[in-house]
Amino acid sequence: MAGAMDLPAKGGFSFDLCRRNAMLAEKGLKMPGFRKTGTTIVGLVFQDGVVLGADTRATEGPIVADKNCEKIHYMAPNIYCCGAGTAADTEAVTDMVSSQLQLHRYATGRESRVVTALTLLKSHLFSYQGHVSAALVLGGVDVTGPHLHTVYPHGSTDTLPFATMGSGSLAAMSVFESKYKEGLTREEGIQLVSDAICAGIFNDLGSGSNVDVCVITKGKTEYLRNHQLPNPRTYASSKGYSFTKGQTEVLSTKITQLKPKVEIAEGDAMEE
Amino acid sequence: MAWQQPMDGSHASGSKVAAADGPGTQRTQYPYVTGTSVIALKYKDGVIMACDTGASYGSTLRYKSVERIKAVGKHSLIGASGEFSDFQEILRYLDELTLSDHMWDDGNSLGPKEVHSYLTRVMYNRRNKFDPLWNSLILGGVKKGPKGEEKYLGMVNMIGTHFEENHIATGFGNHLAIPILRAEWREDMTFEEAVKLVEKCLLVLLYRDRSSINKFQIAKITTEGATIYPPYSLKTNWGFAAFENPSKGAVGSW
Numbered sequence: 001m002a003g004a005m006d007l008p009a010k011g012g013f014s015f016d017l018c019r020r021n022a023m024l025a026e027k028g029l030k031m032p033g034f035r036k037t038g039t040t041i042v043g044l045v046f047q048d049g050v051v052l053g054a055d056t057r058a059t060e061g062p063i064v065a066d067k068n069c070e071k072i073h074y075m076a077p078n079i080y081c082c083g084a085g086t087a088a089d090t091e092a093v094t095d096m097v098s099s100q101l102q103l104h105r106y107a108t109g110r111e112s113r114v115v116t117a118l119t120l121l122k123s124h125l126f127s128y129q130g131h132v133s134a135a136l137v138l139g140g141v142d143v144t145g146p147h148l149h150t151v152y153p154h155g156s157t158d159t160l161p162f163a164t165m166g167s168g169s170l171a172a173m174s175v176f177e178s179k180y181k182e183g184l185t186r187e188e189g190i191q192l193v194s195d196a197i198c199a200g201i202f203n204d205l206g207s208g209s210n211v212d213v214c215v216i217t218k219g220k221t222e223y224l225r226n227h228q229l230p231n232p233r234t235y236a237s238s239k240g241y242s243f244t245k246g247q248t249e250v251l252s253t254k255i256t257q258l259k260p261k262v263e264i265a266e267g268d269a270m271e272e
Numbered sequence: 273m274a275w276q277q278p279m280d281g282s283h284a285s286g287s288k289v290a291a292a293d294g295p296g297t298q299r300t301q302y303p304y305v306t307g308t309s310v311i312a313l314k315y316k317d318g319v320i321m322a323c324d325t326g327a328s329y330g331s332t333l334r335y336k337s338v339e340r341i342k343a344v345g346k347h348s349l350i351g352a353s354g355e356f357s358d359f360q361e362i363l364r365y366l367d368e369l370t371l372s373d374h375m376w377d378d379g380n381s382l383g384p385k386e387v388h389s390y391l392t393r394v395m396y397n398r399r400n401k402f403d404p405l406w407n408s409l410i411l412g413g414v415k416k417g418p419k420g421e422e423k424y425l426g427m428v429n430m431i432g433t434h435f436e437e438n439h440i441a442t443g444f445g446n447h448l449a450i451p452i453l454r455a456e457w458r459e460d461m462t463f464e465e466a467v468k469l470v471e472k473c474l475l476v477l478l479y480r481d482r483s484s485i486n487k488f489q490i491a492k493i494t495t496e497g498a499t500i501y502p503p504y505s506l507k508t509n510w511g512f513a514a515f516e517n518p519s520k521g522a523v524g525s526w
Contacts, residue, residue: 045514115523148514158518159514159518159519160514160518161512161513161514161515170444170447170448170451170480171447171448171451173448173476173480174447174448174449174451174452174473174476174480175451175452175455177475177476177479177480178452178472178473178475178476182512182513195455199451199452199455202451202454203447203450203451203454
């Protein structure tokens with residue numbers, strides 16, 4: 001009979017498979033784990049705009065999956081978003097809202113506003129009831145001025161002068177709470193953000209590697225990828241090693257020609 | 273508050289475990305009245321320790337004038353976070369310890385390292401009997417040793433983990449104060465510099481730890497003895513433009 005099954009899904013989380021998943025879990029099926037970003041992300045408002053910062057370590061449980069990942073995501077030329085939580089979720093949700101913002105710019109003919117990104121993000125996350133595990137620090141400068149917001153996985157938001165998220169948020173927040181003041185200059189803002197991210201890198205196990213910084217001001221955005229590299233490879237010898245020719249003694253040399261062993265066949269170029 | 277079954281009779285001092293745990297008994301404890309973080313660091317003349325004077329009963333701020341740092345003997349200070357009644361019990365054990373040490377009348381007095389060692393044994397043994405004292409303790413002091421005045425600062429917690437460091441924090445202090453202390457502590461700070469650093473950490477804890485209150489006590493221990501200063505408050509700053517009007521220029525957000 002025509003009815004419920006024919007209607008298209010209206011969006012939001014579909015709970016159809018939950019009962020089946022619970023039953024499978026009960027029978028012993030181990031659900032695949034999530035790759036989390038175990039992170040320190042921060043943002044602050046300074047006199048001319050906002051500075052965002054992030055570490056670059058992505059963890060899969062106790063293992064560092066990516067030593068130098070990018071956690072500051074592009075939303076619009078004047079809006080960037082740091083993401084903590086499940087890496088796939090932060091990537092996907094920021095990509096999606098970034099595309100929506102671009103379409104909106106085409107439709108309106110104006111520069112995107114930070115509140116637009118904020119509203120798109122929060123309504124998406126709320127409709128998924130916290131299952132999209134993305135905790136974001138959204139910052140940008142638009143025609144109404146500089147803005148900084150935090151977005152939580154369940155869809156709530158805060159508007160703040162300085163913010164931190166992720167597992168290293170307490171270490172970073174301790175730096176902000178003790179050193180932040182209004183009206184910082186660009187250099188002071190970048191320094192404070194770097195200090196906060198370093199506090200997360202060195203005091204939190206889920207954060208590490210390098211410091212990424214993004215400075216957004218009216219009309220100009222600077223993405224300083226790997227602004228600081230406080231964890232370089234250290235070699236046993238402080239001078240490093242050099243491997244010049246002639247250092248290693250050559251005992252014997254055997255040269256095998258490959259050309260006679262290889263059959264070169266003429267082929268057609270691929271069609272299409 | 274979940275009211276657990278009362279533990280069986282031999283909980284008086286925890287050390288008498290004549291009756292083995294039967295199948296029906298439980299020794300799990302929950303903390304009821306708890307103190308939050310304590311922070312401490314070594315400075316030029318000795319050790320400085322600080323904490324707030326609050327004790328919470330779950331999510332209620334029940335007691336607002338509680339001293340969680342006490343002097344021990346002539347050479348040490350002890351600070352505790354966690355279950356307050358267990359701290360009071362520990363103070364009684366330390367009283368017995370210092371008294372019997374004094375009765376030897378041999379001119380020796382227990383130094384901070386010895387007291388820390390004693391506490392570590394007490395805590396670890398209680399943990400092994402599944403009857404822990406639910407505290408994180410910081411023990412700091414100065415005593416003249418063979419190499420001159422030796423400053424000592426160590427901590428021990430409810431499972432018996434113990435270590436020595438130049439700066440220590442318990443509870444939330446581990447996440448909020450240690451990053452600051454690791455970045456800004458130096459050898460041979462003056463008392464004034466040490467107080468400033470401690471106040472910096474206490475302020476962050478006040479802002480970001482929900483069980484912290486704005487009433488702090490600082491204590492110091494030097495070769496002259498222990499001094500516990502009267503409680504006082506820190507000045508807080510809430511005057512950020514974004515706090516005053518969060519939805520300015522962003523009508524419809526919050």
